[in-house]
Amino acid sequence: MNNAAPSRNTPASRRTVLATALAAAGAGALSAAAPALASAPSAPAARRRASTQVDNRFWTSATDWRGGTGNGVKVLTGSRPGLVVATPAGSTDYADPHTGRTSTWEYATWTSPVHRSKVPATEAIASWNADTPAGTWIQTELRGTYSDGTATPWYVMGRWAAGDGDIHRTSVDGQSDDRSSIWTDTFAIDAPASGLRLASYQLRLTLYRKPGTTLTPTVHRVGAMASDIPDRFTVPAAEHVVARELTVPRYSQNTHVGQYPEYDNGGEAWCSPTSSQMIIEYWGRKPTAADLAWVNPAFADPQVCHAARYTFDYQYDGCGNWPFNAAYATSYRDMNAVVTRLGSLTDVERLIRAGIPVITSQSFLSSELTGAGYGTSGHLMTVIGFTADGDVIANDPASPSNTAVRRVYKRREWENIWLRTKRYNASGAVSSGTGGVCYLYWPVEPTAAQRGALAAVGVR
Incomplete structure (x- = not known):
């Protein structure tokens, strides 16, 4: 392994560009001297701050769907409510940039109420759960209001199909109003230091189907995580409260190197789908x-x-689109999934105690994570438990074999590489960190303990 990402070769269209912009804005103040890990503040203070940094809002109940504005959709009730096409609102042509085909589609739309975020946000990431049988697909968009009262345009957050025979699922590059931009799957304020924030937003769903059919996608959940994570090279140490290990299947991405290079250069860049597959199978799918x-x-x-193959984003040219991985998980029977941020390892322990593993995104030098044996500009792993001493038990897909996937990493190192927003890369320049981004997958009918653990981290 070298300091290029072993599992996510990030194209310039994504967070590498955002990282460069943020680093340029903050390098002068931040590059002085990162504080030592041992000097981190206490866990209670960390939890108080975390609760003010992330806001989750997901629409999923029949009441939620009825609270929005529909055009051509109807609400399905029952054990798992959702939105489907009723009488289409119209038809439109879509020129797929990745297949070269133009096709006509009937469509219907649903627009959420305005959600005023509890956190005036610098970033927002949408995610959705949908069934998209052959002949159907969906588009998710976000429009917001800035803290100065002006509005963003409608931004496309993703065009999704579980298959790849009708359209090629894709993010959309080049979206910006010179105040905010979309970086593959992430809405970001261009200059956070200016004080500008995303104060509120709406989401719009467009459901597409082949004309003259009764086909329909079914959307069971849509929402977004809005956040304002402060610039930080180090994070507070979280109290250790849980020692438990979940029995999760182990898959190595590295055993797939060279296989299907049309999907993000083969297994060397498959950390995200490999992690997703481990957790999907943990839940029995x-x-x-x-x-x-x-x-x-x-x-x-x-x-x-x-x-x-089925998480691959044809614009990003990779398998690491966060909401696409969540949507893939829910292409399996009775599964929920979201992309969010957590505030501490205590949050992860709460989920592990309830039986919910957590897929985390982090970047680090080889010297920053003892035992990893590599450095990466972006990598997904799955936290499956904690030792009696509080160290992290992770299924790390960047391993030479399936049997080598289970790793134990030092708690203090792990929480820092996952939760920080600033780091020094292999060249000594300031780069960005993910600030606690994770995927959470769980069944439609969780236990009471699982429901409580999810609610405790802001996910319902």
Whole structure:
């Protein structure tokens, strides 16, 4: 391994650009001297700050759907409410930039009420849970109001289809109003130091289907995580409260190096779908033999290849689109998924205690994570437990074999590389960190303990 990402070769269209911009804005003040880890503030203070930094709002109940404005949709009630196409609002042509085909689609729309974020935000990430059978797809958009009262344009946050035979799922580059921009899957204020923030937002769903059919996508959840995480090289140490390890399947991405290079250069960049597949199977779901029939039978763990193909973002040219991974998880029976941020390892321990593993995103030098043996500009792993001493037990897909995937990493090192927003890269320049981004996947009918743990971290 070298300091290029072993699992997510980030194109210039994504967070590398954002990292450069943020580093340029803050390097003068931040590059002086990062405080030592040992001097971190106490856990209670950290929890108080974390609660004011992240706001989650997801629409998922029949009441939620009825509270929005629909045009051509109807609300499904029952055990799992959702939105479907009723009488289409109209038809439109879509020129797919990745297939070269222009096709006509019927569509219907739903627009959420305005949500005023509890956190005036520098970033927002939308995610959605939807069934999109062949002949259907959806688009998710976000429009916001800035803290000065002016409005953003409607931004496309993703065009999603579980399959790839109708359209190629895609993010949309080049979206900006010179005050905010979309970086693949993330809304970001261009100059946070100016004090400008996203004060409120709406989401708009467009449901598409082939004309003249009764086909429909079904959207079960849509929402966003808005956040304002302060610039920090180090984070407070969180109190250790849970020692438990979950039994999670182990898959290595590295055993797939060279397989299907059309999907993000093959397994060397498949940390996100490999992590997703581990957790999907932890919950007892997996692709069928028919789903996997396209995979070369000589390849072990074909479900990892399957996950890479069906999370692949044709614009980003990679499998690391965060909401696309969440949406892929919910293409399996009765699954929920969101992209959010957590405030501490105590939050992760609360979820682990309830039986919910956490997929985390982090970047680090090889010297910053003892035992990893590599450095990365962006990598997904799965936290599956904590030792009696509080160290992190992780399924790390950047391992030479499935049996080597289970790792134990030092707690203090782990929480810092995951929760910080600033770091020094291999060249000594200031780069960004993810500030606690994670994926949470759980079944539609969680236990009472799981429901409580999710609510405690702001997810309902």
